[in-house]
Amino acid sequence: MKRVLIFDSGVGGLSVYQEIYAQLPGFQYIYAFDDAAFPYGELLESVLIERTLHIVSLLVERHSIDLVVIACNTASTVVLPSLRKNLTIPVVGVVPAIKPAALISKQKAIGLLATPATVKRDYTNKLVEQFASDCEVFRIGSTRLVEMAEEKLRGKAVSITELAEILHPWQDKVDSIVLGCTHFPLIKQEIAVAFGSPVHIIDSGLAIANRVKALLGEQATASSASILNLTYNSAANNHVAALNRSLQEMQLEAIQSLCYPKI
Structure with a gap:
C-alpha cells in the first residue's frame, strides 16, 4: 500500500x-x-x-x-x-492556479487571493508574467481568510459580511478568482456568496x-x-x-x- x-x-x-x-x-x-x-x-x-x-x-x-x-x-x-x-x-x-484562471477569464481580469507573502513573492510575479501577461491581475493578501478557514473547521461560522468587506475592491473588476492559499478552498462556498457577482473560483487541488x-x-x-x-x-x-x-x-x-x- x-x-x-x-x-x-x-x-x-x-x-x-x-x-x-x-x-x-x-x-x-x-x-x-x-x-x-x-x-x-x-x-x-x-x-x-x-x-x-x-x-x-x-x-x-x-x-x-x-x-x-x-x-x-x-x-x-x-x-x-x-x-x-x-x-x-x-x-x-x-502554486497559484494563475494559468487556468487566465485561460478562462473572458474579461482578462483576474483576482489573486492569497497570503500577504504569496502575493508579493517573485515566484508569483513570474507566474503572472508567464501565464497572464494579457490579463490585469488584482491582488489581495489576507491572513484573516486563513484564520477564518482554521476557525471554520473548529466549528465557528464564517462571517459573510467580513468576507464581503475584504473582497469589495474587486467588485465589477474581475470574472475569475484564484485561491492562492490552500486554506481558502475550505471557505470557497462562503467566498462565492460574499462576492455576490457570478465569478469563476479556481484552486490547485x-x-x-x-x-x-x-x-x-x-x-x-x-x-x-x-x-x-x-x-x-x-x-x-x-x-x-x-x-x-x-x-x-x-x-x-x-x-x-x-x-x-x-x-
Whole structure:
C-alpha cells in the first residue's frame, strides 16, 4: 500500500488532501501541520526551511512514505529545492492556479487571493508574467481568510459580511478568482456568496491530485475502510476536540502531537 504525506502550516492542506483522497482512497494518508509556527507567511525563509525539513524528514522515515505533498503555497515557493535534495522520493508542491484562471477569464481580469507573502513573492510575479501577461491581475493578501478557514473547521461560522468587506475592491473588476492559499478552498462556498457577482473560483487541488495519481499510479484494491489515515501537529493538543470531529468526517484519525518547539 502506498503512503502519502501531506504537509502544511495549518489545516489548509486538508483541501488538497480531500481532492487526492477522492481520487485515491486506497492509499494511506498522513496529514501533518506545523501549527506551532503558524502562519508560515510570517516566517523567515531559513526558519521555514529548517522546520519543514525536520518534520517532513521525521515522518517520511517513521511511516516509509512514498510521496510528499507540500500543501502550502508559501512553503512550496521556498522549501521544494531543499526537500528534493534531501529526500529520494517525489515531492509535489502547489502554486497559484494563475494559468487556468487566465485561460478562462473572458474579461482578462483576474483576482489573486492569497497570503500577504504569496502575493508579493517573485515566484508569483513570474507566474503572472508567464501565464497572464494579457490579463490585469488584482491582488489581495489576507491572513484573516486563513484564520477564518482554521476557525471554520473548529466549528465557528464564517462571517459573510467580513468576507464581503475584504473582497469589495474587486467588485465589477474581475470574472475569475484564484485561491492562492490552500486554506481558502475550505471557505470557497462562503467566498462565492460574499462576492455576490457570478465569478469563476479556481484552486490547485484537482491538479495536485492528478499529479499524485500520475506519479504513484493506480491504487491497490484494498478497502479504504480498513486504512488508518493519521494526523500530526507540532503544538500541544489544546482545544482540538472540534477539529478532531472535522477530521473524522474526512476519514482522518484524531491528532497526535509531535511537540516540535514554537518559534
